[in-house]
Amino acid sequence: MKQYKLYFDNYFTTLRLQIELCKLGIYSVGTVRMNRLPDLIMKDAKTLQQEGYGSMDYRIVQIDGVSLCATRWNDNNVVNCLSTLYSCAPTDIVKRWSSSEKKHIQVDRPNVIKAYNQFMGGVDLVDMLVSLYIINVRSNKYYNKIIFHLIDPSIINGWLFYRRHSLLKPRVPPPPAQRGRPAIRHQSQEVNASKRRRTESFSTF
Template sequence: MTVYFGKQRQLATEKITPTHGIVLQLIRRVEGSGHKLYIDSYFSSPALCDDLLECKINTCGTVHNDRRGMPQEIRPKSMKLKKGDIVTRVKGNLSVVHWKDKHDVYLLKNMHPPPLDGNFRDECGRAIKPHVIEENNVHMGFVDKSDRMVNRYGIARRTRKWMKKLFFHLLDMTILNAYLLHKSCDGKMTHKKFHKILVCDLILQSHEANITVSDVSRGRPSSSGAQLSRLEVKHSKHWPAKGKQRHCLVCSINKKSRSRLFCCKKCDVALCVVDCFEKWHTHVRV
C-alpha cells in the first residue's frame, strides 16, 4: 500500500494522472509475472490498462464513461439502452462493455473475450448479467467484504487529522488480519468474540504494567491514589464499609485465617483495611 497525498509531482515526460502513477508504483514487484489485476473505477482508464499490459498484467474493472480514451458512442447521451442491453467496443486487446440493468455499468478489460451485443433477459424480464460482470463482482467482492469486516467493529473515530485516521485504519486492518490468521488455524471464535478477548487482554496487560510502575515517576507528580487503578475510575464505588464478620478473602488465598468486619462496598468481599484492600484492587492475581 501507499498513502495518496493528492496531486503528486510527476516527471515532465509522464502525462499520467496521480492515481495512474500510484498503480504503476504498486505493481513493480509483480510486473512481468502474468498476474491479473481487478481495479475499481477510481483507478481504471484505457491508458492504465495499456501500460499494465506492457508489464504483462491483465486488467478488469469498472470505469467512468468520461475517462480519457473511452469511446464517445457508448455514452448515455449518444446511446439509450433498454434493460438487458449489452454493447461492446473493441480496440486492440482492450474491450469496453456497456451493460444496462437498473443503472448503466461500464467495464474495461483485456483478459476476457468480449460478450456478444444484444438484449438478454430471462423469462421474468430481469436483465441477465454477463459473465465478465459476474467474475469482476466475485473478485472485487473480497475487497468489499474486507471493508465491511473492518468497519463492523472498527475503532476509528472522527478526527480532523488524517494521520490519526490512517493509524486507526491500519490498526483495524491489523486486527482483521490477526482474526483471519486465527481462522486459518482452525479457530472457532467469532469476529466479535475475537475483538472482545483482544480488548480484555490489552486491558489486563496495561493493568499489570501500571502496577509494576515505580513509585517515583518522571514528569508531573501523580495523585496519591494513582496506583489504585480500580479506585481511580469515577463512580466506581470500591470503598471500604462495615458488614458481617467474615474471613478476609486475600488472607484466605494466602492460607491465613483472619475474620474482619470490613468489606469492599462494590465487590462484596471481606478485606483487611490495611494491605489486603489495596492488594485486592491493584493486583490482577493476588
C-alpha cells in the same frame, strides 16, 4: 509474468494502471468511472436505459500494444467495466425483475460482467468488514487518512489469515466416552492391573 489476475472497483481503475499491469503480465478487470475514459465515445446512460434491460455497448482499443475492452451494460443501473482479460463474448442469461412487466425477465449479460461478479467478492467482503470497525480520524491532513485507511485493511486481512490458519490446525479428537456403571468400570480396571502384576512377577522367575 505469472499470469496473475486482479479485480478492483472504480476507485482504482484507470487506463494507465491497467496498461502498466498488463505489461508486467498481470491482467485486470475493474468497474470504471466514465470520466476516466474521456476520449472513448459510447452510448450514454439514458440511451441504454431506454433500450431496456441487458442493452450494452462496448469498444475495444489498443494502447501501447495492450488491448483493452470497455463495456457499458444496463442492469438496474448502467455498469461500466474496463478489462485487459475478458471481452463481452460469450454472453449468458440472468434473471432480473422488471417493474414495468411485473415479472422476472431473461437478460443477456456480458462475459466481463459475469467474471467481475464472480471474483469481486473478496474486495466487497474487505470493504464491508472495514466499514464495521473503521478507524475514524478527524484531520485536515490528507496523508493521515491514507495512513489509517491502509491500517484498516491490514488489520482485517491479518484477522482473516488468523481465522484461516486456526481452521487448518489439526484437532486431536477427544477420548471416547466411557460407558457402563462406575463400579463395573472400576472393578475391570482392578482386574486388568492384577493381571499385569501377575505377568510381571511370573516373568521374573
